Amino acid sequence: MEGALTARDKVGVQDFVLLDAYTSESAFVDNLHKRFSENLIYTYIGTLLVSVNPYQELGIYTMKQMELYQGVNFFELPPHIYAIADNAYRMMCSELNNHFILISGESGAGKTEASKKILQYFAVTCPMTESLQIARDRLLLSNPVLEAFGNAKTLRNDNSSRFGKYMDIQFDFKGQCAKELSINDKNDWKTVSNAFAVIDFTDEDLENLFGIIASVLHLGNIHFKEDNQGCATIPDTHEIKWIAKLLGVLPSVLLDALTHRKIEAKTEEMICPLTLDLSIYARDAMAKAVYGRTFTWLVNKINSSLVNKDFTKKTVIGLLDIYGFEVFDKNGFEQFCINYCNEKLQQLLIERTLKAEQAEYEMEGIEWEPIQYFNNKIICDLVEERHRGIISILDEECIRPGPATDLSFLEKLEEKVGKHAHFQTRKLAGAKGRKRMGWMEFRLFHYAGEVTYCTKGFLEKNNDLLYRHLKEVLCWSKNSILRECFHVAELKNRRRPPTVGTQFKNSLSSLLEILISKEPSYIRCIKPNDGKEPRKFDELLIRHQIKYLGLMEHLRVRRAGFAYRRKYEHFLQRYKSLCPDTWPHWHGRPAEGVQRLIKYIGYKPEEYKLGKTKIFIRFPRTLFATEDAFEFSKHQLVGRIQATYKSCLERRTFLTKRRAAIKLEAHWRGALARKEAQRRKWAAQIIRKFIKGFINRNMPLSPDNEEFVVFVRKNYILNLRYHVPKNVLDKSWLRPPAILENASNLLKRMCIRNLVRNYCCGLPAERIAQMQQKVVTSDIFRGKKDGYTESLNQPFANSRLDKDDINAKVLQQLSNEKIQYGIPVIKYDRKGFKARQRQLILTQKAVYVVELAKIKQKIEYSSVKGVSTSNLSDRIFVIHISPEDYRQKGDVILQCEHIFEAVTKLTMLVKKNIVKVVQGSLQFYISPAKEGTIVFNTGPEEQIYKDKNGQLIVVSVRMKS
Numbered sequence: 001m002e003g004a005l006t007a008r009d010k011v012g013v014q015d016f017v018l019l020d021a022y023t024s025e026s027a028f029v030d031n032l033h034k035r036f037s038e039n040l041i042y043t044y045i046g047t048l049l050v051s052v053n054p055y056q057e058l059g060i061y062t063m064k065q066m067e068l069y070q071g072v073n074f075f076e077l078p079p080h081i082y083a084i085a086d087n088a089y090r091m092m093c094s095e096l097n098n099h100f101i102l103i104s105g106e107s108g109a110g111k112t113e114a115s116k117k118i119l120q121y122f123a124v125t126c127p128m129t130e131s132l133q134i135a136r137d138r139l140l141l142s143n144p145v146l147e148a149f150g151n152a153k154t155l156r157n158d159n160s161s162r163f164g165k166y167m168d169i170q171f172d173f174k175g176q177c178a179k180e181l182s183i184n185d186k187n188d189w190k191t192v193s194n195a196f197a198v199i200d201f202t203d204e205d206l207e208n209l210f211g212i213i214a215s216v217l218h219l220g221n222i223h224f225k226e227d228n229q230g231c232a233t234i235p236d237t238h239e240i241k242w243i244a245k246l247l248g249v250l251p252s253v254l255l256d257a258l259t260h261r262k263i264e265a266k267t268e269e270m271i272c273p274l275t276l277d278l279s280i281y282a283r284d285a286m287a288k289a290v291y292g293r294t295f296t297w298l299v300n301k302i303n304s305s306l307v308n309k310d311f312t313k314k315t316v317i318g319l320l321d322i323y324g325f326e327v328f329d330k331n332g333f334e335q336f337c338i339n340y341c342n343e344k345l346q347q348l349l350i351e352r353t354l355k356a357e358q359a360e361y362e363m364e365g366i367e368w369e370p371i372q373y374f375n376n377k378i379i380c381d382l383v384e385e386r387h388r389g390i391i392s393i394l395d396e397e398c399i400r401p402g403p404a405t406d407l408s409f410l411e412k413l414e415e416k417v418g419k420h421a422h423f424q425t426r427k428l429a430g431a432k433g434r435k436r437m438g439w440m441e442f443r444l445f446h447y448a449g450e451v452t453y454c455t456k457g458f459l460e461k462n463n464d465l466l467y468r469h470l471k472e473v474l475c476w477s478k479n480s481i482l483r484e485c486f487h488v489a490e491l492k493n494r495r496r497p498p499t500v501g502t503q504f505k506n507s508l509s510s511l512l513e514i515l516i517s518k519e520p521s522y523i524r525c526i527k528p529n530d531g532k533e534p535r536k537f538d539e540l541l542i543r544h545q546i547k548y549l550g551l552m553e554h555l556r557v558r559r560a561g562f563a564y565r566r567k568y569e570h571f572l573q574r575y576k577s578l579c580p581d582t583w584p585h586w587h588g589r590p591a592e593g594v595q596r597l598i599k600y601i602g603y604k605p606e607e608y609k610l611g612k613t614k615i616f617i618r619f620p621r622t623l624f625a626t627e628d629a630f631e632f633s634k635h636q637l638v639g640r641i642q643a644t645y646k647s648c649l650e651r652r653t654f655l656t657k658r659r660a661a662i663k664l665e666a667h668w669r670g671a672l673a674r675k676e677a678q679r680r681k682w683a684a685q686i687i688r689k690f691i692k693g694f695i696n697r698n699m700p701l702s703p704d705n706e707e708f709v710v711f712v713r714k715n716y717i718l719n720l721r722y723h724v725p726k727n728v729l730d731k732s733w734l735r736p737p738a739i740l741e742n743a744s745n746l747l748k749r750m751c752i753r754n755l756v757r758n759y760c761c762g763l764p765a766e767r768i769a770q771m772q773q774k775v776v777t778s779d780i781f782r783g784k785k786d787g788y789t790e791s792l793n794q795p796f797a798n799s800r801l802d803k804d805d806i807n808a809k810v811l812q813q814l815s816n817e818k819i820q821y822g823i824p825v826i827k828y829d830r831k832g833f834k835a836r837q838r839q840l841i842l843t844q845k846a847v848y849v850v851e852l853a854k855i856k857q858k859i860e861y862s863s864v865k866g867v868s869t870s871n872l873s874d875r876i877f878v879i880h881i882s883p884e885d886y887r888q889k890g891d892v893i894l895q896c897e898h899i900f901e902a903v904t905k906l907t908m909l910v911k912k913n914i915v916k917v918v919q920g921s922l923q924f925y926i927s928p929a930k931e932g933t934i935v936f937n938t939g940p941e942e943q944i945y946k947d948k949n950g951q952l953i954v955v956s957v958r959m960k961s
């Protein structure tokens with residue numbers, strides 16, 4: 001209810017107790033109409049459900065709906081038949097007691113549909129075992145059978161149940177669904193045949209059953225005629241033969257029984273013919289008895305097939321689908337019985353409702369305020385009181401000897417209950433009332449209003465006597481079903497069977513006994529129009545039903561105290577947002593929270609009462625004001641809730657992403673670590689191999705060193721590319737590993753040879769000649785004489801003799817003694833005095849002629865022994881002349897600026913090395929017979945002089961090494 005309090009203006013209130021004008025029938029009808037127009041067919045009066053037949057499928061009985069209502073607080077969802085069923089089930093489970101749901105309303109109001117919906121709800125939502133499922137299937141299949149035999153098309157309902165139904169649905173202590181009895185549905189032959197097979201009907205049963213049904217139909221075809229004596233006869237016995245065959249009796253006996261009556265007087269029996277009327281009565285009584293008892297047999301048979309053989313303690317929910325109060329233009333014995341039944345049920349309802357209200361007040365510790373209500377016990381007594389009630393008077397009229405008629409019965413009523421406030425006849429009514437009543441009628445003032453009954457047929461219907469004669473025929477029938485329905489023992493019983501009225505009263509009292517021991521729930525069905533049309537709301541018809549269903553009275557009783565009551569927890573949960581102290585959470589006891597809340601929103605003391613577990617609100621307007629305030633605060637709440645929800649969502653998404661990222665990271669790191677570990681392992685293997693290879697590098701090639709050696713070779717060769725010498729003078733070379741020593745040397749040689757070759761190929765002829773000269777110079781002087789190294793980069797110049805061809809010129813010059821050679825010469829005369837003077841001349845750079853040709857000649861003639869020079873940097877060389885050669889004047893001492901060039905060319909001239917490099921001093925011949933000494937020294941400046949010992953001293957400057 002809370003869920004839709006908000007929508008109350010549009011769809012009316014969901015609970016009539018919330019109607020402000022709760023005593024106004026118009027307000028009631030208005031509310032019902034409003035809801036019906038919106039296809040809302042259910043409305044509560046407290047826990048009673050008012051249901052208006054929609055005459056159309058509304059899609060409100062789906063599995064989804066069943067799930068929705070399962071286990072939900074009764075008032076939390078809009079009114080629904082499932083809420084009633086679920087509430088009964090929950091209460092039964094929690095309190096372990098029995099319940100019943102009473103469904104009432106007039107024909108076509110939707111009672112059977114309602115009971116079907118409840119059964120379906122239990123069948124779907126209650127847990128069940130395999131064996132219980134079989135019972136459930138049988139139960140559901142028994143519906144079409146009962147409908148086929150117990151329903152009929154009437155003006156009011158196409159498929160009207162012609163019997164009241166009470167069924168017990170058993171549940172064990174856990175709430176597993178066990179069994180019930182009857183329910184009716186489509187009139188479909190196939191379904192019925194299938195159902196028979198499932199509910200243990202044998203072929204013989206079926207043959208007998210259909211034989212009986214056919215015989216009843218044939219009975220209707222029997223026509224009587226009156227003979228001359230006024231006795232009934234059957235001119236056409238054709239039908240009799242069929243009936244006799246179908247029922248397994250003798251045709252003559254049947255014919256006799258339909259037209260005669262056996263009268264017993266003490267010990268004698270007399271057969272009297274029947275009048276036409278009595279024969280017709282006998283025929284109809286037989287048809288009714290046969291059909292009625294067969295239907296009872298059928299119900300018993302179905303019951304026994306559904307019987308639960310488990311006798312452990314069970315709780316039940318009874319389902320009573322019973323006709324409602326009936327008020328027609330003409331009301332007969334049937335309406336009298338039906339309305340009596342409803343009067344009794346109303347009594348139960350009012351008592352139970354009041355009792356429940358009172359119990360709740362007591363339990364909650366709230367002072368009970370007596371409620372004024374109409375106690376209909378007085379009417380029930382009028383009908384059922386022994387000896388004084390209408391049923392007793394009727395029975396008396398039926399059994400009393402003498403001519404009893406419906407009129408005599410009415411007179412008896414006037415005589416015995418004429419003074420009763422709720423009874424009236426034409427005779428007893430005042431002038432006003434008399435007009436509206438017939439002579440044969442009496443009027444009862446029921447709780448639901450006045451109903452006028454016509455006594456015509458009361459006696460006959462109450463008697464419903466099957467003549468003994470006919471009973472005998474049926475007892476001896478060969479049809480086994482009939483034999484079960486009509487016992488021979490019945491014939492022996494001379495006592496009159498109870499009348500229909502008494503039977504009805506008795507079965508009603510047993511029903512009430514059953515109901516009294518159970519907790520009630522009520523469903524009141526309303527038929528919106530007589531045309532079975534959807535969406536048509538016939539206000540008059542509905543007002544009529546509201547009245548006869550006692551809804552206004554029920555509402556008045558229910559609303560006499562408080563319009564609304566809820567457990568503190570629920571009330572607080574719904575409205576806590578209206579008070580800052582209770583929002584968003586109240587941590588104390590709910591009752592205190594509610595107190596704080598209602599104080600804050602300003603409830604006046606007369607508007608409410610606080611019970612032990614519930615708050616009771618007296619007026620709907622108080623509740624609606626609270627609801628309006630809640631509605632207003634909702635918008636603010638929505639914003640906050642949305643923000644919180646969004647942040648929750650965001651956070652959840654963030655956390656999910658973070659978890660995913662952490663997982664990814666972990667996996668990725670794991671993968672990286674595994675890769676790194678593999679790489680290290682691989683590296684360690686390589687290093688190990690490398691070390692092993694290194695250790696064994698000098699061993700013969702084997703798997704232990706093979707890779708290492710190859711690697712070293714390759715590496716050395718690759719490195720060598722960048723370190724090969726660039727020119728012939730570059731002596732650098734990459735140091736090879738030991739294993740490559742030989743190869744390296746070979747390579748080096750190849751490389752140098754290649755460089756030299758390239759170098760040589762690139763030299764001009766002049767330079768080659770120079771080089772050859774330098775090579776000779778090297779042979780003579782390298783490492784022997786100071787200044788050699790410095791002389792290396794001074795090229796020899798041909799121009800010093802002749803520009804073009806030095807060798808040829810030297811040779812010429814040698815033959816031509818007059819050519820000057822740019823060599824200062826110290827010429828010794830025989831005496832050898834002039835040396836000092838000559839030295840002076842030398843310093844003046846005088847040029848002397850050297851007789852080189854002669855030297856060459858002398859060399860060739862072996863008169864020259866050799867050439868000497870010192871190891872110092874002086875520029876002196878001596879040509880030694882053989883002393884044996886008498887023609888000579890001694891050795892030639894020469895000083896020459898280009899000593900290396902001159903000596904080299906001289907050597908090349910004679911084509912052999914005749915040069916000797918001496919250290920310290922050398923001996924020479926001044927003349928063939930006289931020797932002299934040249935001493936070579938170093939000093940700060942160059943000097944040549946003769947010392948006092950006659951030795952020639954040559955001082956040269958020491959060259960820095």
Ligand SMILES: Nc1ncnc2c1ncn2[C@@H]1O[C@H](COP(=O)(O)OP(=O)(O)OP(=O)(O)O)[C@@H](O)[C@H]1O
Nearest residue numbers: 053055056057107108109110111112113157160161
């Ligand atoms: N809740 C409902 N939804 C749709 N149609 C319904 C509903 N209730 C009843 N009806 C329609 O109304 C018809 C009559 O209903 P139902 O047979 O249940 O009435 P009843 O009160 O049991 O009548 P009777 O007392 O004559 O057996 C149904 O056949 C169905 O067409």
